Amino acid sequence: MTKPHVQLRDASKIYGRQRAVDRVTLAVNPGECVVLAGHNGAGKSTLIKLILGLVRPDEGEVSLLDHPASGRGAARARRHIGYLPETVALHPSLTGAETLDFYARLKGLPTGDNAALLARVGIAQAAGRRVGGYSKGMRQRLALAQALLGRPRVLLLDEPTTGLDPASRLLFYEIVGELRAAGAGILLSTHALAELEGQADRVAVMRSGRKIADGTMGELRRSADLPVRIRVSLRPDRADHVPDGWRRLGPRRLERSCAERDKLAELRRAQAIEGIDDLEIETPGLDEMYAHFLRRDDS
């Protein structure tokens, strides 16, 4: 078993009386994409800062590539990480190419490959222009390019797709997929879970600094046990009849919810409804699961 690239053990960060991160244990393994979900202020950004060594844990341990995250060893290890901050802030007076050169030098990399990287994120034509004149999408692409410098082994992406246009978003997931395939450990925080359906190996849900759920999509789905919705449409001549347990949605549409394990039986029964015209099944998406975990924690 390979060691995790990022490891938090009962890590806490306390600001005044507020526990921004509260005894969180989390690991990101090589080749794994972990999604950190939670509302604004749930502690996602603080957790990423703990991993970066920007803040020290008040309790517990945080390690990055086998070094304590706020020590000297981790400073050297940061050569192998890529970080995309929540608010993309770059130096407006530098050009795109100069920005990338600056960051490449800091990582001790040759600057020769930068042009290819700029082309990869689709802003090669703007390389000679000042970042101050870039559009938000272009700045985001440039920020992504700096995070990819030197083929990082760990990628920390703080709300990377907020405000991205669909084309940039697609490109973004394509690049993340490539890096994951190459063995990088990826930690991605977001509150737009739905678009991550195919990307996430594991989802960790945060709430008020605590981790309230952690597992693969399937595990979370089973543990949430959210109802499956079955909807049927009826032919016009049969529309007035509502069988037991069904709810009327519209003049010709009926709906029924059932547990995951009863799904097949319910489907058979639904097909037996007289005058059925069409049938849809809706399984709970990530967003619903996320809402469920947050609700469950409230009660």
Add this chain to the structure above:
Amino acid sequence: MNAILIIIRKEIRDGLRNRWVLAVTLLLAMFALSLGFLGSAPTGTVKVDPLTVTVVSLSSLSIFLVPLIAMLLSYDAIVGEIDRGTMNLLLSYPVARWQVIVGKFCGHLAILALATTGGYGLAGIALQLAHGGLDPAAWMPFLLLIAASILLGAGFLSLGYLISTLVRERATAAGIAIGVWLFLVVIYDMALLGALVADQGRIITAPLLNALLLLNPTDIYRLMNLTGYENIAMFSGMAGLSGQARLSMSTLLLAQVLWIAVPFALAALSFKRKSL
């Protein structure tokens, strides 16, 4: 390349790009020239090199201007980058915090030195040419003025960095920076003068006065320039004071270097401990 050098280069490039260097150079050159030409009007018939007179008036002006420029450069250096979010990104790279603050400081110092040397230097050459012939002898006090101005600027850069690492908001940093500037440049001397007049030499003796003067980088600067050369001391009316307040140039230099090193060391320490 070393991380510090990379950051220095970036800061200097930033300074050149956003016209900081150009603006400050022009400002200093303009003031130096106008003081030079206006200031030499009354001495027109006296056989005094215009540079010597200019040093006197220019050092009085620099006391206000150079610290202000240094404060404007530095108050934002750390807190501004944290505020904009560029600091988090920078520190996610294999760079230690002390390297960041040292690199930025050296970059800012280079900008300040470039602008001061450029501005005053150009003005000095123009003044001498206008009054016929270059006189190398008059350049020594003038070069001392430039060097002392850079040292003074470095001291205030350090103070600005200290402020910038201690506060959480840019506006607070700006307010404190202006306050510190006002206190050291204006209020301190006025208060000292008032105390001297009221005291009539009972408590505040010459050694105590020396110590009090060393507690303010602008006073050290004044003493360096105005008492450093005999001619200058005479023209500035400081001959009397410098006769009593005998502080050697090396003492002054040491004190001024401490004014740079101590606040900067505190700034580096406070930055190292800062939670971002």
